[in-house]
Amino acid sequence: MSNIFLHSKASKALRVLSLSSTLLAHSAAGAASLDLPKIGETAGSTLSVAKEQQIGDQIMRQIRRSEYLMKDPIVTDYIQQLGYRLVAANPDALGRQFQFFVIQENSINAFALPGGYIGLHSGLITASQSESELASVVGHEVAHVTQRHLARRLEAQNELSIPSILGLIGSVLAATQDPEAGMAGIAATQAAGKQSIINHTRDNEKEADRIGITMLSSAGFDVRAAADFFETLQNASRYTFKPPEILLTHPLSRNRIAAARERAELYPEVEHQDSVDYRLVKSRIESKTLINDKEKFRQLTAKAQSDKLSDLGERYLYAELLKSKGRFNPAIKVLTSLYKNNEGNQLLLFSLAEAHLAQDSGAEMLPLLETQLIKHPDSTKLILATSEIYLKTDKVDKAEKLLLRYVDVNRNNPNYLKLLAEAQAEAGHTPEMYETTGQYLLLLGDLRTAKQHFELALHATSEDPYAQTRIQARLEEVKQKMRAQLEAKTRR
Incomplete structure (x- = not known):
């Protein structure tokens, strides 16, 4: 191998846990080139899809340098192909760029970043009981992107400044490895913690569930898998004090499993065989x-x-x-x-x-x-x-x-x-x-x-x-x- 890489700083792995602070510096730097909202200006008037993509690109560059990013070509290729199959089944997703990746972490979690970057913890993949269960989570995250839920959450506050945007994005990234710390950061960033923001997040989850199940059906997966995976998550936390990490960033209400079961009844039953x-x-x-x-x-x-x-x-x-x-x-x-x-x-x-x-x-x-x-x-x-x-x-x-x-x-x-x-x-x-x-x-x-x-x-x-x-x-x-x-x- 050429020794050109031996001189590169890129060869030094960075921990994901340190990314949030690094991200703030890089994102603040990018704010000038991205023309992010000025202090006191609302996000809705300026945060375009293109700018959201550029913010996501900045975050992803940091993740690529992390020792926690799984670089295994087999795992990466599989999750990419699974993701693309679901994207192809969602008309709203066809005009956007998507990239799927896996974080080497045994905990159960998944997250969507600005710009169509969707990450899964390796523990979520091994915890899934079927390919349809795994696809249900990926589809759910795709829906978060196509419906621009992050941007919509930002817009839910009347005055959203650059520090608010960068702080929230940094907290979301921190949540990929330490969900409690990440959610605490989000709470601090949203200082007032308005009920409207919380309700909006619950609405986002309902919408992502609905669109995700539609994607599952169109892509040929078992639509019952979404509710099945909810039960898997519940079982995982039944005998532990701390719930699975995904439940900290994706709240699971009492009615959510029932709603997923009812929605699945609207679609033809498919016996999907795991690949x-x-x-x-x-x-x-x-x-x-x-x-x-x-x-x-x-x-x-x-x-x-x-x-x-x-x-x-x-x-x-x-x-x-x-x-x-x-x-x-x-x-x-x-x-x-x-x-x-x-x-x-x-x-x-x-x-x-x-x-x-x-x-x-x-x-x-x-x-x-x-x-x-x-x-x-x-x-x-x-x-x-x-x-x-x-x-x-x-x-x-x-x-x-x-x-x-x-x-x-x-x-x-x-x-x-x-x-x-x-x-x-x-x-x-x-x-x-x-x-x-x-x-x-x-x-x-x-x-x-x-x-x-x-x-x-x-x-x-x-x-x-x-x-x-x-x-x-x-x-x-x-x-x-x-x-x-x-x-x-x-x-x-």
């Missing part, structure tokens, strides 16, 4: 929490030796734990068997390629990967797995060409850009590597280092006739953001 990927993703996430659980591994090993690992999820969990312990040969054996029983499954194929790569036998996977890429040429999972093996087997040109083919689709995927920069560096395409690295760093909010890379790209010689114009535009974008940050610091 193979849903079951595998749950096991993949679980393997990360059990990596140091010796007793669980011992139990799975005993079941494997007596050929009692009959469940797909359990067998995949065992394979992932084997990989985490460096036991690649037995992991490959289990994964090969699983793939034979689920031929064409990209998730299992990616996992198998991971194991082969880890023990330097990736070349064995190329024929199978290349065959599947012909059938699914735009599969991010397959592109990443194949490109990794190309790089490992000195097929650098093939890796670069494959990654460039779909770089526009993956322009917001840091892992994708990082691998492309590595391929460009090894191929000797230094100007292109500088540009790609700049884009990667810009996604992570490391403006100073991104600027340095764009300047290096601008002064290098590239075969691309449009490179200079494109890079200059990127450089101006970074400079503008840096000026806004400097102005904000000066004002403080």
